[in-house]
Amino acid sequence: MKRSIPLAIVMVGGILFIIQYFIPHQHSQTLFDYYTEWAPIVGAFALVLGVGSLSRLHSHKIKRKAKNWQYSYAVLIPLFLVPFFALIMPESLGGGMLETMGGARTTQGVFDFTYMNIQVPIQATMFSLLAFYIASAAFRAFRAKSALATVLLLAAIIVMLGQVPIGELLGKWFPKVGLWILRYPNLGAKRAIALGVGFGMLATQLKIIFGVERNWLGGAGE
Amino acid sequence: MNIWEKMLNVDRRWIFLLIGIACIVPFFIPLGLPILPSAEVIGIYDHIEGLGPDNAIFVGFDFDPGTAAENMPMGVAVLRHAFARNIPVFVTAYTPLGQGMAAMAVEELTNESSADYFEYVNWEDWAAIREQGITDRAGIEEAWTAEGNSLPENARGWIFEGRDIALLGYLPYFHLVILGMSSSIASQFPTDIGGTPLEEMPMYQEHKSLREIDLAVTNAGSSACVAWITYGREKIGLPVAFGVTAVMATDYYIYIQSGQTVGQMGGLRGAAEYEVLLHDNGYSKEYGKAFVGMDVQNIAHLLIIFLVVIGNIAFFAGGFNKKTKLKGRR
Numbered sequence: 035m036k037r038s039i040p041l042a043i044v045m046v047g048g049i050l051f052i053i054q055y056f057i058p059h060q061h062s063q064t065l066f067d068y069y070t071e072w073a074p075i076v077g078a079f080a081l082v083l084g085v086g087s088l089s090r091l092h093s094h095k096i097k098r099k100a101k102n103w104q105y106s107y108a109v110l111i112p113l114f115l116v117p118f119f120a121l122i123m124p125e126s127l128g129g130g131m132l133e134t135m136g137g138a139r140t141t142q143g144v145f146d147f148t149y150m151n152i153q154v155p156i157q158a159t160m161f162s163l164l165a166f167y168i169a170s171a172a173f174r175a176f177r178a179k180s181a182l183a184t185v186l187l188l189a190a191i192i193v194m195l196g197q198v199p200i201g202e203l204l205g206k207w208f209p210k211v212g213l214w215i216l217r218y219p220n221l222g223a224k225r226a227i228a229l230g231v232g233f234g235m236l237a238t239q240l241k242i243i244f245g246v247e248r249n250w251l252g253g254a255g256e
Numbered sequence: 257m258n259i260w261e262k263m264l265n266v267d268r269r270w271i272f273l274l275i276g277i278a279c280i281v282p283f284f285i286p287l288g289l290p291i292l293p294s295a296e297v298i299g300i301y302d303h304i305e306g307l308g309p310d311n312a313i314f315v316g317f318d319f320d321p322g323t324a325a326e327n328m329p330m331g332v333a334v335l336r337h338a339f340a341r342n343i344p345v346f347v348t349a350y351t352p353l354g355q356g357m358a359a360m361a362v363e364e365l366t367n368e369s370s371a372d373y374f375e376y377v378n379w380e381d382w383a384a385i386r387e388q389g390i391t392d393r394a395g396i397e398e399a400w401t402a403e404g405n406s407l408p409e410n411a412r413g414w415i416f417e418g419r420d421i422a423l424l425g426y427l428p429y430f431h432l433v434i435l436g437m438s439s440s441i442a443s444q445f446p447t448d449i450g451g452t453p454l455e456e457m458p459m460y461q462e463h464k465s466l467r468e469i470d471l472a473v474t475n476a477g478s479s480a481c482v483a484w485i486t487y488g489r490e491k492i493g494l495p496v497a498f499g500v501t502a503v504m505a506t507d508y509y510i511y512i513q514s515g516q517t518v519g520q521m522g523g524l525r526g527a528a529e530y531e532v533l534l535h536d537n538g539y540s541k542e543y544g545k546a547f548v549g550m551d552v553q554n555i556a557h558l559l560i561i562f563l564v565v566i567g568n569i570a571f572f573a574g575g576f577n578k579k580t581k582l583k584g585r586r
Contacts, residue, residue, distance in 0.1 A: 063439065066435070066439075067436070067439050067440075067443065070432050070433075070435050070436035070439075070443075070444075071436070071443070073429060073432050074427070074428055074429045074432060074433075077428060077429050078428075081428075149353075149356050150356075153321060153353065153356075154321040154324070154356070155321075156321075157320055157321035157322040157324075157353075158321050158322060158324060158325070160322060161322035161323060161325075162325075165275055165279065165556065166271070166272045166275050166276075168560070169271050169272075169274075169275045169556075169559065169560050169563060170268045170271045170272065172560050172563060172564050172567075173271055173563040173564065173566070173567045174264070174268075174567065176564045176567065176568075177567070177568060177571050177577075178568055178572075179577060187564070187568075190564075191561050191564070194557045194560070194561060195557065195561065197502070197523070197525050197553075197557070198525070198550065198553050198554045198557045198558075199287075199289035199290060199291050199550060199554060200287070200289060200554040200555075200557070200558060201557075202289075202292075203289065209292070213294065216505075216506060216509055217509060217513070220506050220509060221509040221510055221513055224506065224507055224509060224510050225510045228510055
């Protein structure tokens with residue numbers, strides 16, 4: 035039962051919505067509208083499971099004083115505090131989500147504060163670090179060791195120079211050749227990859243719908 | 257240890273320092289080199305240029321703060337263009353943090369201290385005009401000025417909430433949201449993030465589903481582009497344009513060539529190109545943040561190329577390609 039019911043749901047649902055896609059009738063559209071309303075609700079249960087599982091994992095770590103258990107507080111505290119301020123604590127008491135915007139934006143609650151002064155700078159900083167590490171890595175690892183590596187190196191240099199105005203000052207052909215690389219060799223390779231991935235996804239989805247691929251069941255009922 | 261080995265073993269903190277300097281100095285000594293817009297960016301600009309108050313577009317802030325340096329100027333530029341042409345804009349977010357990014361973009365465009373700002377008129381503030389049954393853009397502005405409101409000197413225009421903009425925000429499973437909006441926008445977003453019912457908004461009354469939308473511009477640091485193409489463009493023929501980070505840009509040329517997108521802004525360069533188009537066509541007095549940022553990218557790219565070349569010279573001159581094993585890498 036644990037296996038056959040989920041398999042039946044997936045098969046019926048999968049086939050139904052493949053057929054639905056090709057039927058431009060009002061009833062077909064109504065069915066589809068129901069689905070788009072239900073799916074996020076069903077998905078919300080996954081959020082409950084996820085938060086529950088994460089909380090259990092980290093509270094166990096704290097209880098057992100496992101390695102780096104202190105960091106678990108850094109997960110658990112914001113996990114509950116941010117939604118508390120965003121959704122539960124009223125704006126009048128300093129919590130609340132952004133409800134106005136533009137010139138009329140007045141909300142400066144805790145949620146807004148944490149977003150603007152913690153989340154935004156943290157993420158921006160993490161991404162900015164890439165520039166430093168890429169420069170260091172390029173210096174140490176980007177070598178013309180073989181013919182293919184040399185082609186890669188030259189293409190990278192041309193595209194990099196073609197992407198910035200100073201490249202055009204160094205040589206009028208840099209942007210043109212850079213764009214040519216992006217529009218033709220790059221495009222050809224990307225299309226081949228995209229098609230390969232697309233066909234792979236199609237095959238996997240059909241295997242899931244028809245019950246050939248069952249890994250997603252996670253061993254239920256075995 | 258010979259000079260080549262010393263060079264290859266240089267402490268990486270020196271490289272970090274050089275990159276740091278390359279990123280900071282151009283802000284104080286701007287180069288202001290000219291930027292020529294590419295066909296991909298002109299495609300988006302021309303498409304929006306062909307729209308007006310009777311049309312409507314979606315602008316997706318489908319990125320997190322991590323890629324805001326690249327994606328934010330794109331979003332701001334497209335919003336500026338739309339507001340200047342009085343095109344109604346539905347603003348959405350593919351990620352939870354994107355909603356805050358969208359609010360920041362609107363704030364930037366409506367901040368009184370910025371050049372060419374737009375004066376924001378809250379939903380409640382023009383309720384009396386709606387009660388008179390005036391919902392067309394020109395009529396609203398006429399009635400608003402007749403009430404004694406005048407545009408401040410350095411303001412470019414008005415933005416009437418619910419007529420020019422609806423900040424819809426984030427919803428989970430956004431690909432399903434796109435699918436749902438192909439039937440009805442209000443079925444997915446009954447209200448905007450301020451709680452104003454969409455059904456009451458004049459812009460919604462004129463454009464009830466994605467089928468009545470003339471363009472969706474997704475400024476993305478995620479897979480949002482594919483979702484908009486798959487469920488917007490391919491299912492209902494919605495014109496889609498991309499604003500993507502530079503590293504993502506290479507992935508999406510396939511959609512340009514196939515004609516599935518009207519254009520693409522790739523990285524900071526793409527945003528700067530859009531700013532140049534806005535500036536040159538009189539939509540803004542000053543260039544935006546992307547144009548300024550390109551100075552940094554000029555120097556940083558040159559520096560990285562210089563480092564790669566130096567690294568290769570040292571590698572081959574030192575004979576490390578043949579025999580010697582490099583010692584003590586840091």
